[in-house]
Amino acid sequence: MERAELLALAAREKEGHRPCRIRCCMAAGCLSANGGDVHKALVKTVQTDGLKDEVEVTPVGCLSWCGAGPLVQVDPAGTMYRNVKPDDAASIVRAARAEGAATAAEVDRKHPFFTRQLPIVLENSGLINPERVEDYVAAEGYQGLFRAVLELTPAEVVQEVTTSGLRGRGGAGYPTGLKWATVAKMPGASKYVVCNGDEGDPGAFMDRSVMESDPHRVLEGMAIAGYAIGAAQGFVYVRAEYPLAVSRLRKAIDQAKKLGVLGTQIFGSPFDFRVDVRIGAGAFVCGEETALMASIEGRRGTPRPRPPYPAEAGLWAAPTLINNVETFANISPILRRGGAWYASIGTEKSKGTKVFSLTGKVRNTGLIEVPMGTPMRTIVEEMGGGVPDGTVKAVQTGGPSGGCVPADLLDTPVDYESLVKLGSIMGSGGMIVMDQGTNMVEVARFFMEFCMDESCGKCTPCRAGTVQMYRLLTRIVNRQATDADLNQLIGLCNMVRETSLCGLGQTAPNPVQSTLRYFEKEYRELLRRPVAGAGG
Ligand SMILES: Cc1cc2nc3c(=O)[nH]c(=O)nc-3n(C[C@H](O)[C@H](O)[C@H](O)COP(=O)(O)O)c2cc1C
Numbered sequence: 001m002e003r004a005e006l007l008a009l010a011a012r013e014k015e016g017h018r019p020c021r022i023r024c025c026m027a028a029g030c031l032s033a034n035g036g037d038v039h040k041a042l043v044k045t046v047q048t049d050g051l052k053d054e055v056e057v058t059p060v061g062c063l064s065w066c067g068a069g070p071l072v073q074v075d076p077a078g079t080m081y082r083n084v085k086p087d088d089a090a091s092i093v094r095a096a097r098a099e100g101a102a103t104a105a106e107v108d109r110k111h112p113f114f115t116r117q118l119p120i121v122l123e124n125s126g127l128i129n130p131e132r133v134e135d136y137v138a139a140e141g142y143q144g145l146f147r148a149v150l151e152l153t154p155a156e157v158v159q160e161v162t163t164s165g166l167r168g169r170g171g172a173g174y175p176t177g178l179k180w181a182t183v184a185k186m187p188g189a190s191k192y193v194v195c196n197g198d199e200g201d202p203g204a205f206m207d208r209s210v211m212e213s214d215p216h217r218v219l220e221g222m223a224i225a226g227y228a229i230g231a232a233q234g235f236v237y238v239r240a241e242y243p244l245a246v247s248r249l250r251k252a253i254d255q256a257k258k259l260g261v262l263g264t265q266i267f268g269s270p271f272d273f274r275v276d277v278r279i280g281a282g283a284f285v286c287g288e289e290t291a292l293m294a295s296i297e298g299r300r301g302t303p304r305p306r307p308p309y310p311a312e313a314g315l316w317a318a319p320t321l322i323n324n325v326e327t328f329a330n331i332s333p334i335l336r337r338g339g340a341w342y343a344s345i346g347t348e349k350s351k352g353t354k355v356f357s358l359t360g361k362v363r364n365t366g367l368i369e370v371p372m373g374t375p376m377r378t379i380v381e382e383m384g385g386g387v388p389d390g391t392v393k394a395v396q397t398g399g400p401s402g403g404c405v406p407a408d409l410l411d412t413p414v415d416y417e418s419l420v421k422l423g424s425i426m427g428s429g430g431m432i433v434m435d436q437g438t439n440m441v442e443v444a445r446f447f448m449e450f451c452m453d454e455s456c457g458k459c460t461p462c463r464a465g466t467v468q469m470y471r472l473l474t475r476i477v478n479r480q481a482t483d484a485d486l487n488q489l490i491g492l493c494n495m496v497r498e499t500s501l502c503g504l505g506q507t508a509p510n511p512v513q514s515t516l517r518y519f520e521k522e523y524r525e526l527l528r529r530p531v532a533g534a535g536g
């Protein structure tokens, strides 16, 4: 595939569309709300009404407002309909041809939920058919790979990523350019690129949506990384609970190979790169990089001590670059538009945008992408529309490794450092809104139960400590605990944090510590008071 062929394909594709396009969300959220039948009904209506030359029904990825699905968008007008039923199909087709009104409710596209978004990772989401590489190519897909492979040296690609200021979106926020430079410098004939699509945080669905809505973007990011670090093989690790993401990634890999943008001699250059999918069984700990690599190698997915880091000795002891799905999804636009462009978005230390899955007690739930530094209040109250009948009590970020930010601190900008200062973390992007009726000790107990269940048991502090902390939290919730129990819980938090082998145990106390920091009164109110006169 030459660049001229890529551009010709893109041009053909753009011209080939009908004047009117009905985009129907076929990501997991809308599919679970009967979106598949809506799509079928729309296709059938267009066929039976003989409108195939005029109206096109395109299955697309996530249209963002997941809580209101199934969603359908009619273009070029850009009208979006929510909670669409198969029975609405005929009226939507009529409305698309300006021959009447649709029976489904129209979505206000001027709502901050949409207008506050800055789609970079999600720029194609809801617009292209994720199962057609031609759609991706028409949206400038694989142009970043082209520029990398034919116009830049591997070192220049690493430099572009470094200039962008991109930091890992998998949780820790490690500078991506620095990680790539480290792996690139490692000696070794075989190196690997691994995409972490394990996404185990409760309430998080950003990575699933990216893989389902724009799988080629992830593959392109991986291929650019392969060129930059000198790897010829990549693996995408996806949990088995994401079957749609798995099938779309597999389809995308086949199409990319046929097109010549994956495989051997990409764009006629000496660069070879192939990608395979590996499926995880859904253990949360398998998202931890050393456990994930053990799992890919066919061993039990348990973490090991670092060093050596994957960059030095990863898959089959070879230097390995491991990045998150969203991290890779940022790479193509960075290569197309330049690292400096990306670095102009966001804050001083947190560049670009971040995708969040906004859930919990909030009016508008779904997937949003905002510039780093956007105040949490803007996200929750303006975009999310606040709590339906009441007010926000706290917002949980970062999943089981994160913490709860109380309502009076919602003006905090969302960036890596600010959230850590508040005792939480950005994490991978789950954002759960809690209302005044939420019992914060229950919240801490929920996350502790999750960590206890997901602990792999390899090291004692985490294996036994999470059980002990869960028991103490249960005693508190049941009003059976005393001051001494609470003090023991606090002591255990510090011990488990300091002595656990991997991030799961090291961060398991976070939800307890952050709820204690802001809501200690709630813990104390649940404690059993000594009976007056007892023991005298
Ligand atoms: C218990 C645990 C679970 C993790 N789960 C994920 C995950 O699901 N996805 C992910 O990208 N990173 C996860 N991580 C972080 C990875 O170990 C690793 O840091 C990340 O994939 C690196 O990519 P990045 O630099 O692009 O963020 C997890 C870490 C721990 C300790």
Ligand code: SF4
Pocket: 285, 302, 303, 454, 455, 456, 457, 458, 459, 460, 462, 463, 500, 501, 502, 503, 504, 505, 506
């Ligand atoms: S900290 Fe927990 S999950 Fe991590 S190795 Fe130890 S027991 Fe396993």
